[in-house]
Amino acid sequence: MELNDFIRDVPDFPKPGIIFKDITTLLKDPDAFKEAVHQLCQPYRKQNIDQVVGIESRGFIFGGAMAMELDTGFIPMRKPGKLPAETEKEEYALEYGTDAIEVHRDAIQPEVKILVVDDLLATGGTAAASIRLVKKLGGSVIGAAFLIELCFLNGREKLGDVPVHTLIACESE
Amino acid sequence: MELNDFIRDVPDFPKPGIIFKDITTLLKDPDAFKEAVHQLCQPYRKQNIDQVVGIESRGFIFGGAMAMELDTGFIPMRKPGKLPAETEKEEYALEYGTDAIEVHRDAIQPEVKILVVDDLLATGGTAAASIRLVKKLGGSVIGAAFLIELCFLNGREKLGDVPVHTLIACESE
DSSP states (O other), rough: GGGGGGGGETTTSTTTTTTTEEEEEHHTTTHHHHHHHHHHGGGGGTTOOEEEEETTTTTHHHHHHHHHHHHHHEEEBBOTTTTSEEEEHHHHSSSEEEEEEEGGGGOOOOTTTTEEEEEEEEOOOOHHHHHHHHTTTTTTEEEEEEEEEEEEGGGGGTTSOOOEEEEEEEEEO | GGGGGOOOOOOOOSSSSOEEEEOOHHHSSSHHHHHHHHHHHHHTTTTTEEEEEEETTTHHHHHHHHHHHHTTTEEEEBBBBBSSSSSEEEEOOSSSEEEEEEEEEGGGGTTOOOEEEEEEEOOOOOHHHHHHHHHHHEEEEEEEEEEEGGGGGGGGGTTSSSSSSEEEEEEEO
């Protein structure tokens, strides 16, 4: 099965000149969704992952499914103000300005093995901030998995020594 | 396993006087998360569901996991402006004003069997709007499943003839 065939290119979203990689056409197909989750989990089956960290919002879809598949817990990495208990926050740079991401302080126990998951690796800002947050709370990041990698944005370089696993590589804009 | 023991009450979130049902303490526990997903799926195993519709954002976590467990596709029901292709929108009433939810028009084929999923059934506004959207696009809503039901808000009544399945019933505020 060629997973890339299930991805739809939507031009000029969210703004003119951007080609958006729409994953909803993959998600709605039972076989493609299952195959994507299987392949995303493949490197981690014997790694004794404790929790999958899913990045809001589309990372929640794959993260929840992968947590089931890998018999782990799930930890949501959320936009500021969404989590009710005490949080730790990390900022990251956008094209103009900054944004931030938060996780519950008590979500990550020291020395737990964490897998960070999102649908898309673009510039890597959100994923890098998520990795910094997990490490700040004492967790060990075993890997970072993404359905799609926009290779021309070099996001992988921002993730330092964390092994990166992606299924669909987009080499050009 | 008593799933309710894994839910944390956080007082005064998101505003004073509200007791927030924090599910992150359940999600992070591998056994509790798996048990919750199993129980949420239980009534639907022989119902030939085609797609699970997950409501943004926490409905994505359970929805993704349940789609894996039930061998179905997944369809995201999102806040306005997030989906890249042509959408159908439904508004619903809030305490003050209205909000809306969207789905891709081509996500739901006529006569597909849909299961609507979210973490929490409160007033039922979002779930009812999601059900209306699925029906408007020709889908058949087989059921609606929620981890927690705030029974004193009577959200269940808003969902009409759709069978409702919930795991944790909160009888008082």
